[in-house]
Every structure is written in structure tokens, then in C-alpha cells.
Amino acid sequence: MNNIDKEARWQALAEQAERDHTAPGNDSQVDRYRLILRALRQPVGPQLAPDFAQAMQAEVLRQEHRSVVEDALVTVLMTVMVLIGLYVAYPYVAPLLGQMRGSLPLADSLFGIADGALANVPWRAIIGSAAAIGGVMLIDRYADSSPRLQA
Amino acid sequence: MNDDQTLVRAVLAGQSGAFERMVARHQRLVWHLVYRIVQHPEDAREICQDVFLRVHRCLHQYRFESAFSTWIGRIAYTVAMRFMQKKRLPMAEASEDDGDEQPLDRVEDGFDLEASCADAEVMVHMSAAIECLPQIQRTLVTLYHLEEMGIAEIAEITQLPAGTVKNYLFRARQRLKQQLEQRLGELA
Known part of the structure; x- marks a missing residue:
């Protein structure tokens, strides 16, 4: 039996002896390993504070609350920014929307609707609102899929 | 459940x-x-x-x-x-010649387990020796001996093969025994 085999055997016997709580003294090599096993079972020196779990619970609640407030603020801010953007862009976009109206009577006749009915729909307001909502949804979606620190 | x-x-x-x-x-x-x-x-x-x-x-x-x-x-x-x-802190691994060192010859065989366990100096020395183990060996002996986890669980946590975990555990205990024998030799 070589040295490694001997050491492995002493280690195994020491583990068994510790499990069985047998009296020491039969083999000094095994006893040395038993002392090592006992030392290895000693708790690590410093410990976490006794109220660590409580502090973690409080921290998690604080972070959740902060996250809700931050999300609400970001949503409001983004909505305002999109609306302002549309307001600023309106003078430039309005002529384009006006050109679109030219094709609407054709659509009326295509769907068999009375002439001009679609043309009277407030398209600017609808498209502007849809753009604002879409913008906010996109931002929200981007925020959700942004890379999070994974464990 | x-x-x-x-x-x-x-x-x-x-x-x-x-x-x-x-x-x-x-x-x-x-x-x-x-x-x-x-x-x-x-x-x-x-x-x-x-x-x-x-x-x-x-x-x-x-x-x-x-x-x-x-x-x-x-x-x-x-x-x-x-x-x-x-932090780029060094993560020392076990050196290849860990298992090749021979136990010191000067150690006498009259080893008393209970007396050594009761000897605060020896136990403090053993704690220090555990802290000086290579990082991976320290982690594995902690999971195995202190947290009483199985080899399979440890392998899953550390993503190491089970055989490697066993080998590191063996080498860590062997290294600690060498430290212990050196200490006992100094005290003798």
C-alpha cells in the first residue's frame, strides 16, 4: 500500500470513527485526522449580526417600494416627454397627415361607407394618441428587458 | 413538499x-x-x-x-x-506536489486526541492552517465538513466534477495533517 492509499484509508477510518463516536487511541494516524475533522467542524470565526435576516427583509421591502415609485415616475416622465415631442413635431407632421386625407374617400368607397365618413374621423388626435401610447409601451418594454444582474 | x-x-x-x-x-x-x-x-x-x-x-x-x-x-x-x-485577488490553487510531502519523522506516535482537542493552542493553529489552505480547498472542506453537504451537492455548487471534489478534499486533509504534525513536532 503506497502513502496515498494509506492516507486515504486513515482519512476514511477517521471519518467513520467520528461518525460512530468511538473511543480514540487505537491508531495515532487516525486520531490525528480525527482532530483535523473536529477542527474543520468549528464554525468560522466572525459571524453575521443576529438581526441580519430582519435587516434583509427590511432592505427587500425598501427596494420594492423604491422600485414601484421609480417605475411610476419614469412612466409619467416618458409620457410627458412623448407628448411634448408630438406637440413640437405637430407643425411638421400635420401637412403629411393632411395629404393622407386625400386617399380616404377612396377607402370610403372601397368599404362601401358613405362618402366622406372616414374623412371626418379625428385622425390626428387618434394617431397622436397611439404614437404617445406606443412610445411609452416601447420604453416600458425596453426597461423590462434590459439586462439584469443574474445570479 | x-x-x-x-x-x-x-x-x-x-x-x-x-x-x-x-x-x-x-x-x-x-x-x-x-x-x-x-x-x-x-x-x-x-x-x-x-x-x-x-x-x-x-x-x-x-x-x-x-x-x-x-x-x-x-x-x-x-x-x-x-x-x-x-478585485483581482489571487485565488491560489493546490500545488501539484501537495501529496508528495512526507510527514515529518520527528513526530512521536504517542498522540492524544482528546488532549490535543482540549489544547487551545493546537486548535487555534488548526484554524489558522484551514485559513491558509488554497481557496478552493478551503471552500470544499467548509461545505463538506462544516455544512455537511454531499459530494454531489458540492459538485453542483462549484461546478467541479465529483472526482475532483474528492481529490481536493483528500489533499486538504492531508495538508492539514502535515501542518498538525509540524506543529506537534514544534511543541515536542
């Missing part, structure tokens, strides 16, 4: 105090694992906080396929190792 699974579901359901109970149950494992890797109390405390915040954030990803302690252990191990890498 075991206690851990019940607790996980309670935390996911937002039950009051459930997360606190979860932390209380697993903080010993996380602390021992992290502290033995970083060996700095303040850093270890911060990492433990980070670990439990991640556990809370990622709890919905736990699939109940492994023991919850293994899942938490894996997160703690990963976070602590990343911390070490980020």
Missing part, C-alpha cells in the same frame, strides 16, 4: 416574514461559504447581503429540481468568486 419548498412558495406569494425566515435558515451556509472564499468580514457581509438580494430577485427562477440549499449555495459561490475576480 419539504420546508424549503413551502418557504419558497410563501416568499413568492409575498407572505409577510417569509423572506426573513428563509434568510435566517440559510444565512449560516452563505456566510461560511462566502467568508471562507473572501476571508474578509466586511466584504463577506456585503456579499452576503448581495447574495440574498439576488436570491429574492431571482427566486421565481428556482425550479425545485435541486435542494434549495444547493441553489442558494451556487449563487453565493458565484457571487463570491466574481467578487474575487473583480
Whole structure:
């Protein structure tokens, strides 16, 4: 039996002896390993504070609350920014929307609707609102899929 | 359903105090694992906080396929190792000649286990010797002997093959025995 085999055997016997709580003294090599096993079972020196779990619970609640407030603020801010953007862009976009109206009577006749009915729909307001909502949804979606620190 | 699974579901359901109970149950494992890797109390405390915040954030990803302690252990191990890498702290590995050193001949055979355990000086020396083990060996002996985890669980946490875990454990104990014999030789 070589040295490694001997050491492995002493280690195994020491583990068994510790499990069985047998009296020491039969083999000094095994006893040395038993002392090592006992030392290895000693708790690590410093410990976490006794109220660590409580502090973690409080921290998690604080972070959740902060996250809700931050999300609400970001949503409001983004909505305002999109609306302002549309307001600023309106003078430039309005002529384009006006050109679109030219094709609407054709659509009326295509769907068999009375002439001009679609043309009277407030398209600017609808498209502007849809753009604002879409913008906010996109931002929200981007925020959700942004890379999070994974464990 | 075991206690851990019940607790996980309670935390996911937002039950009051459930997360606190979860932390209380697993903080010993996380602390021992992290502290033995970083060996700095303040850093270890911060990492433990980070670990439990991640556990809370990622709890919905736990699939109940492994023991919850293994899942938490894996997160703690990963976070602590990343911390070490980020700080570029040396992570010493066991040298190849670990097992080749011969025990010192000057050690007498009249070794008294109970007297040595009672000898505070010897036990302090052994604690210091454990702290001086290479980082991976320190981590593995902590999980195996202090947390009483099985080889398979440890292999899952550290992502090491089971045979490698066993080999590191063997070498760590052998190295500690050499330290012990050296110490006993000095005292004799």
C-alpha cells in the first residue's frame, strides 16, 4: 500500500470513527485526522449580526417600494416627454397627415361607407394618441428587458 | 413538499416574514461559504447581503429540481468568486506536489486526541492552517465538513466534477495533517 492509499484509508477510518463516536487511541494516524475533522467542524470565526435576516427583509421591502415609485415616475416622465415631442413635431407632421386625407374617400368607397365618413374621423388626435401610447409601451418594454444582474 | 419548498412558495406569494425566515435558515451556509472564499468580514457581509438580494430577485427562477440549499449555495459561490475576480485577488490553487510531502519523522506516535482537542493552542493553529489552505480547498472542506453537504451537492455548487471534489478534499486533509504534525513536532 503506497502513502496515498494509506492516507486515504486513515482519512476514511477517521471519518467513520467520528461518525460512530468511538473511543480514540487505537491508531495515532487516525486520531490525528480525527482532530483535523473536529477542527474543520468549528464554525468560522466572525459571524453575521443576529438581526441580519430582519435587516434583509427590511432592505427587500425598501427596494420594492423604491422600485414601484421609480417605475411610476419614469412612466409619467416618458409620457410627458412623448407628448411634448408630438406637440413640437405637430407643425411638421400635420401637412403629411393632411395629404393622407386625400386617399380616404377612396377607402370610403372601397368599404362601401358613405362618402366622406372616414374623412371626418379625428385622425390626428387618434394617431397622436397611439404614437404617445406606443412610445411609452416601447420604453416600458425596453426597461423590462434590459439586462439584469443574474445570479 | 419539504420546508424549503413551502418557504419558497410563501416568499413568492409575498407572505409577510417569509423572506426573513428563509434568510435566517440559510444565512449560516452563505456566510461560511462566502467568508471562507473572501476571508474578509466586511466584504463577506456585503456579499452576503448581495447574495440574498439576488436570491429574492431571482427566486421565481428556482425550479425545485435541486435542494434549495444547493441553489442558494451556487449563487453565493458565484457571487463570491466574481467578487474575487473583480478585485483581482489571487485565488491560489493546490500545488501539484501537495501529496508528495512526507510527514515529518520527528513526530512521536504517542498522540492524544482528546488532549490535543482540549489544547487551545493546537486548535487555534488548526484554524489558522484551514485559513491558509488554497481557496478552493478551503471552500470544499467548509461545505463538506462544516455544512455537511454531499459530494454531489458540492459538485453542483462549484461546478467541479465529483472526482475532483474528492481529490481536493483528500489533499486538504492531508495538508492539514502535515501542518498538525509540524506543529506537534514544534511543541515536542
